[in-house]
Amino acid sequence: MDDVFSFLNSQRLLTVASIDTEPWICNLFYGVDKDINIYFISSEDTKHSKQIKKNPTIAFNVAWYNSENYTDRKAVQGTGVCYMAKNDEEIKKGVELHNKHFPEFASRITVDWVKSTDNASKVWIIKPQSLKFWNDQLFGSEEVKSFILKYYNMFESIK
Numbered sequence: 001m002d003d004v005f006s007f008l009n010s011q012r013l014l015t016v017a018s019i020d021t022e023p024w025i026c027n028l029f030y031g032v033d034k035d036i037n038i039y040f041i042s043s044e045d046t047k048h049s050k051q052i053k054k055n056p057t058i059a060f061n062v063a064w065y066n067s068e069n070y071t072d073r074k075a076v077q078g079t080g081v082c083y084m085a086k087n088d089e090e091i092k093k094g095v096e097l098h099n100k101h102f103p104e105f106a107s108r109i110t111v112d113w114v115k116s117t118d119n120a121s122k123v124w125i126i127k128p129q130s131l132k133f134w135n136d137q138l139f140g141s142e143e144v145k146s147f148i149l150k151y152y153n154m155f156e157s158i159k
Contacts, residue, residue, distance in 0.1 A: 001036065001147065004133050007074055008032040008062055012101055014040060016082070016126075017059040018051035031097025036149065038126040039094035041109060044084075045120050052124070058082045060126060071141055078131040085123035091115060094123030 014030040017023060026048045028040040038060070042049050052058060059079050066072035085091045091114050099106040114123055131147040139145065 003135065003138060004076060004131060004147070005032065005034060005036060007064075007133070007135065008036065008038070008076055011062050011064060013062070014038065015061045015063075016040075016048060017061075018048045018055070018082075019057075020051040020054050024048055024051055029098065029102055031094070031101055033093065033097065036128055036131070038080075038128070039085075039097045040124050040126075041094065041098050041114070041121055042124055043120040044122055049122075049124070052082045053084075056081045056083055058126065060128075071136055073134060073136050073141075075134040076131055077134070078128045080126045080128040080130075082124055082126045085114075085125055090125060091123050094125065098123075 009032055012029055014028045015025060016028060017025045024047050026046070028042060030038050030040040032038050044050070044053075057079065058081070059077070061075065061077045063075040064073070085094055088111070092111050095109060095111050095114060098109055102109075109121075113119055114121065128149050131149065133145045133147070135145075
């Protein structure tokens with residue numbers, strides 16, 4: 001899993017697919033912790049946030065390729081459960097990870113800003129359930145590594 005973390009930590013753009021009555025896909029800036037929990041900041045008013053509140057099961061993808069060598073590709077694809085941060089510790093971690101990778105936002109995106117009732121943007125967390133890691137450099141072009149991650153059933157605590 002260290003290779004998965006290293007790849008995810010080296011990238012900045014996450015694609016998330018959510019679903020309610022219809023599917024939706026969006027791109028988000030993100031940060032990741034050592035346990036492969038993915039944090040992003042997004043308004044509660046967006047289509048994907050509204051869908052995630054109704055159905056926390058999502059799919060996600062982070063991809064990279066070398067434009068000069070199409071046999072040098074890396075990606076993590078997965079499924080998981082997504083929820084809005086519930087406590088100060090989760091909010092603090094999400095803000096820290098975001099601002100580590102995007103320091104130009106650090107003066108605006110603070111813990112107090114996220115917690116403010118005047119602000120619709122919140123910290124969201126993806127707890128991956130399954131991952132597929134595609135890395136030509138590590139595995140060659142014919143192989144991927146798949147992982148099932150241990151997690152607790154969060155569906156009851158999200159609603």
